[in-house]
Amino acid sequence: xxxxxxxxxxxxxxxxxxxxxxxxxxxxxxxxxxxxxxxxxxxxxxxxxxxxxxxxxxxxxxxxxxxxxxxxxxxxxxxxxxxxxxxxxxxxxxxxxxxxxxxxxxxxxxxxxxxxxxxxxxxxxxxxxxxxxxxxxxxxxxxxxxxxxx
Amino acid sequence: xxxxxxxxxxxxxxxxxxxxxxxxxxxxxxxxxxxxxxxxxxxxxxxxxxxxxxxxxxxxxxxxxxxxxxxxxxxxxxxxxxxxxxxxxxxxxxxxxxxxxxxxxxxxxxxxxxxxxxxxxxxxxxxxxxxxxxxxxxxxxxxxxxxxxxxxxxxxxxxxxxxxxxxxxxxxxxxxxxxxxxxxxxxxxxxxxxxxxxxxxxxxxxxxxxxxxxxxxxxxxxxxxxxxxxxxxxxxxxxxxxxxxxxxxxxxxxxxxxxxxxxxxxxxxxxxxxxxxxxxxxxxxxxxxxxxxxxxxxxxxxxxxxxxxxxxxxxxxxxxxxxxxxxxxxxxxxxxxxxxxxxxxxxxxxxxxxxxxxxxxxxxxxxxxxxxxxxxxxxxxxxxxxxxxxxxxxxxxxxxxxxxxxxxxxxxxxxxxxxxxxxxxxxxxxxxxxxxxxxxxxxxxxxxxxxxxxxxxxxxxxxxxxxxxxxxxxxxxxxxxxxxxxxxxxxxxxxxxxxxxxxxxxxxxxxxxxxxxxxxxxxxxxxxxxxxxxxxxxxxxxxxxxxxxxxxxxxxxxxxxxxxxxxxxxxxxxxxxxxxxxxxxxxxxxxxxxxxxxxxxxxxxxxxxxxxxxxxxxxxxxxxxxxxxxxxxxxxxxxxxxxxxxxxxxxxxxxxxxxxxxxxxxxxxxxxxxxxxxxxxxxxxxxxxxxxxxxxxxxxxxxxxxxxxxxxxxxxxxxxxxxxxxxxxxxxxxxxxxxxxxxxxxxxxxxxxxxxxxxxxxxxxxxxxx
Numbered sequence: 001x002x003x004x005x006x007x008x009x010x011x012x013x014x015x016x017x018x019x020x021x022x023x024x025x026x027x028x029x030x031x032x033x034x035x036x037x038x039x040x041x042x043x044x045x046x047x048x049x050x051x052x053x054x055x056x057x058x059x060x061x062x063x064x065x066x067x068x069x070x071x072x073x074x075x076x077x078x079x080x081x082x083x084x085x086x087x088x089x090x091x092x093x094x095x096x097x098x099x100x101x102x103x104x105x106x107x108x109x110x111x112x113x114x115x116x117x118x119x120x121x122x123x124x125x126x127x128x129x130x131x132x133x134x135x136x137x138x139x140x141x142x143x144x145x146x147x148x149x150x
Numbered sequence: 151x152x153x154x155x156x157x158x159x160x161x162x163x164x165x166x167x168x169x170x171x172x173x174x175x176x177x178x179x180x181x182x183x184x185x186x187x188x189x190x191x192x193x194x195x196x197x198x199x200x201x202x203x204x205x206x207x208x209x210x211x212x213x214x215x216x217x218x219x220x221x222x223x224x225x226x227x228x229x230x231x232x233x234x235x236x237x238x239x240x241x242x243x244x245x246x247x248x249x250x251x252x253x254x255x256x257x258x259x260x261x262x263x264x265x266x267x268x269x270x271x272x273x274x275x276x277x278x279x280x281x282x283x284x285x286x287x288x289x290x291x292x293x294x295x296x297x298x299x300x301x302x303x304x305x306x307x308x309x310x311x312x313x314x315x316x317x318x319x320x321x322x323x324x325x326x327x328x329x330x331x332x333x334x335x336x337x338x339x340x341x342x343x344x345x346x347x348x349x350x351x352x353x354x355x356x357x358x359x360x361x362x363x364x365x366x367x368x369x370x371x372x373x374x375x376x377x378x379x380x381x382x383x384x385x386x387x388x389x390x391x392x393x394x395x396x397x398x399x400x401x402x403x404x405x406x407x408x409x410x411x412x413x414x415x416x417x418x419x420x421x422x423x424x425x426x427x428x429x430x431x432x433x434x435x436x437x438x439x440x441x442x443x444x445x446x447x448x449x450x451x452x453x454x455x456x457x458x459x460x461x462x463x464x465x466x467x468x469x470x471x472x473x474x475x476x477x478x479x480x481x482x483x484x485x486x487x488x489x490x491x492x493x494x495x496x497x498x499x500x501x502x503x504x505x506x507x508x509x510x511x512x513x514x515x516x517x518x519x520x521x522x523x524x525x526x527x528x529x530x531x532x533x534x535x536x537x538x539x540x541x542x543x544x545x546x547x548x549x550x551x552x553x554x555x556x557x558x559x560x561x562x563x564x565x566x567x568x569x570x571x572x573x574x575x576x577x578x579x580x581x582x583x584x585x586x587x588x589x590x591x592x593x594x595x596x597x598x599x600x601x602x603x604x605x606x607x608x609x610x611x612x613x614x615x616x617x618x619x620x621x622x623x624x625x626x627x628x629x630x631x632x633x634x635x636x637x638x639x640x641x642x643x644x645x646x647x648x649x650x651x652x653x654x655x656x657x658x659x660x661x662x663x664x665x666x667x668x669x670x671x672x673x674x675x676x677x678x679x680x681x682x683x684x685x686x687x688x689x690x691x692x693x694x695x696x697x698x699x700x701x702x703x704x705x706x707x708x709x710x711x712x713x714x715x716x717x718x719x720x721x722x723x724x725x726x727x728x729x730x731x732x733x734x735x736x737x738x739x740x741x742x743x744x745x746x747x748x749x750x751x752x753x754x755x756x757x758x759x760x761x762x763x764x765x766x767x768x769x770x771x772x773x774x775x776x777x778x779x780x781x782x783x784x785x786x787x788x789x790x791x792x793x794x795x796x797x798x799x800x801x802x803x804x805x806x807x808x809x810x811x812x813x814x815x816x817x818x819x820x821x822x823x824x825x826x827x828x829x830x831x832x833x834x835x836x837x838x839x840x841x842x843x844x845x846x847x848x849x850x851x852x853x854x855x856x857x858x859x860x861x862x863x864x865x866x867x868x869x870x871x872x873x874x875x876x877x878x879x880x881x882x883x884x885x886x887x888x889x890x891x892x893x894x895x896x897x898x899x900x901x902x903x904x905x906x907x908x909x910x911x912x913x914x915x916x917x918x919x920x
Binding site for chain 2: 015016018019020022023024026027028030031032033034035036037038039040042043045072073074076080085088089092094095096097098099100101104122123124126127128129130131132133134135136137138139140
């Protein structure tokens with residue numbers, strides 16, 4: 001039996017320990033805010049925060065996070081008012097929106113690690129997250145805004 | 151290819167155009183509210199507007215009826231239906247906003263509800279071709295104005311005053327002479343009993359009184375849900391008892407399963423079943439390819455199970471498709487005469503007599519859509535009834551195709567439209583929903599079919615592969631006197647009819663026969679090209695290769711004559727005029743030419759505007775270059791300037807992009823900017839990396855590591871967007887697609903300015919290295 005804390009709640013799993021965390025979250029725990037985009041850690045759509053680090057849940061097994069704390073987009077802030085989320089809305093970042101949960105989680109992890117990133121540091125940290133609609137200019141501006149106070 | 155000239159005919163083998171009576175109950179159910187404008191039969195109508203559009207010619211035309219689109223609850227909440235699909239353009243906000251504007255609703259008290267697929271009830275729902283605003287600006291205004299009029303009439307009756315004395319103002323109806331007021335909710339039940347006013351007699355708001363339209367102050371309705379993970383895409387639908395499926399499909403288009411061994415797959419924990427899926431021969435429009443499905447308790451188990459399958463395929467006739475060899479075939483075809491599709495003057499003679507001939511042969515490979523959300527659908531089929539939840543651009547077409555595939559009446563199929571995690575034309579094809587329907591029927595349970603990224607790349611309806619060859623004849627003064635453009639590419643028609651080898655009218659009309667330059671001798675030709683895989687629409691379609699070729703050629707002519715790119719471009723566009731190409735069927739994006747002519751004054755205007763705002767001719771650092779391109783597509787005019795920097799190792803960056811767009815009358819300038827910013831990224835992606843190649847009939851790319859797209863660290867540092875203010879009666883035109891075509895040629899012209907290297911084959915790849 002694998003136990004893991006997700007958004008503050010204890011969850012357990014006694015199935016395949018190799019099951020990617022992504023599919024545990026989406027299909028078994030019903031937390032569909034975390035998205036599937038590539039399955040190979042190439043696009044970042046599935047990004048969640050494990051303890052304080054951004055990870056790609058599509059290549060992280062449920063066993064890898066046993067006993068650890070996972071935060072998904074649903075658990076980032078009780079009212080959805082994390083500075084990154086507020087900045088995202090202020091800048092009107094999304095187009096289709098599908099990649100945005102992953103982008104927001106990546107940005108939130110960046111700001112935990114580096115509260116005042118430079119533009120180059122933002123671009124570097126966010127470069128693992130693809131947005132096919134091409135919202136990059138706004139993503140960069142929103143991360144900058146979140147880091148300077150929304 | 152007459153059958154394909156009208157996109158409606160691409161939809162189905164049989165059509166039901168009968169207008170049904172829609173019961174009060176069904177509308178109530180549809181809107182999910184208990185009171186308000188919910189009455190009987192919808193009015194199907196097409197009205198005389200200030201301008202005509204092609205909306206009425208789309209399948210099922212336009213429905214203008216407030217009772218179908220608007221409901222007002224007793225508490226005043228106004229519910230407005232969005233009947234087009236949201237894939238990131240903002241249409242789910244823009245169209246309801248138009249209704250709210252005209253009915254004087256307070257946007258903060260408006261709820262937007264997504265319509266299911268039912269074109270008899272809602273009118274055409276094909277969310278493609280950059281058509282939503284251009285076809286629905288006026289109908290949505292009429293719907294809002296009708297609703298407003300009904301509210302005003304109901305209040306007037308209650309107060310016993312003439313209706314002309316009652317005005318709706320910000321969610322209230324007001325009788326100013328007596329100072330009486332009623333909230334929309336208080337008068338809604340009475341308003342529902344009013345007859346729907348005739349469209350001819352409607353008084354539309356004066357645009358100077360607009361609170362929302364054209365202002366760009368309203369965020370998209372899904373913004374909060376998107377940023378909190380609550381927004382529901384196709385993949386996010388969960389039903390009780392739902393199974394999860396992935397499918398192994400034939401690796402070559404038209405291939406078949408020979409045999410399979412499910413044993414190892416069935417041993418994977420969580421896998422419940424392995425079953426064959428029916429496939430259709432190629433081509434058969436959007437019908438599934440067939441294969442073997444693995445059914446599991448979650449998607450991860452299904453994928454692991456599929457990896458363990460042992461499969462033997464018969465690749466069939468397309469097993470020899472090879473992109474290297476095929477490129478040579480296209481190039482050879484482009485060097486010989488082909489079907490003449492536009493002829494003015496005598497291009498052959500003029501080219502022979504020219505003082506100089508500039509030749510460019512431009513190659514663009516297949517492109518994949520790679521929406522961030524791979525294809526996915528949920529189906530629940532019970533007996534002769536089917537319910538689908540899917541991210542589809544064409545819910546009406548999906549409904550027809552599900553009914554046909556399952557052999558049940560269309561009325562027994564419900565298609566619920568989720569948000570689309572990207573569309574770009576991929577989700578105009580509902581094959582993934584058909585797969586889910588077939589599997590659910592077999593299983594007797596609800597099922598979700600999830601495509602992996604590898605599935606998406608291997609079984610896309612790809613953007614075509616093309617060679618565009620242009621020969622421009624110059625006289626002794628450097629004036630272009632002859633133009634021959636041969637366009638060779640497998641046609642989208644080949645996905646609908648075996649053996650189609652010539653472009654359909656709608657493909658010819660995207661930048662080939664509608665070429666706007668003022669040249670005395672023009673020949674446009676379309677040599678044959680056979681298809682060996684599924685070809686489909688990709689955002690802006692044939693405009694990508696055509697604009698790439700035509701606008702690169704402008705740069706080449708500028709270089710050959712030693713003149714400025716922008717001046718060369720304006721000289722080629724010529725005098726301000728309405729272009730009348732000598733073409734049997736210009737297509738013109740399905741729009742009447744009177745409303746939407748090729749107007750070179752507007753084309754010149756966007757070039758001049760972008761040159762002014764984008765500081766054309768400015769000094770740039772060493773290794774940098776500026777390039778410009780303009781293109782009319784989806785009846786909009788767009789010009790782009792790209793500044794590129796190429797370092798001594800050939801590494802390319804884009805410091806700045808400037809784009810001017812004339813899309814006529816517009817609704818939401820903030821979303822126009824986001825579409826154009828995104829188009830620059832998509833344009834840069836296809837220019838730098840875009841290539842799907844085939845070997846032995848199979849796609850060689852698998853995922854985002856070998857089919858790359860631009861990431862944030864290589865995105866333009868800034869994209870500036872300038873919108874041409876519309877005239878009072880300028881019809882609205884497309885926004886979603888037109889931003890893409892001019893980007894790549896502007897970039898190529900910039901690269902030439904920076905390095906002296908002319909790139910004629912995309913992607914750029916390593917061509918700038920060494």
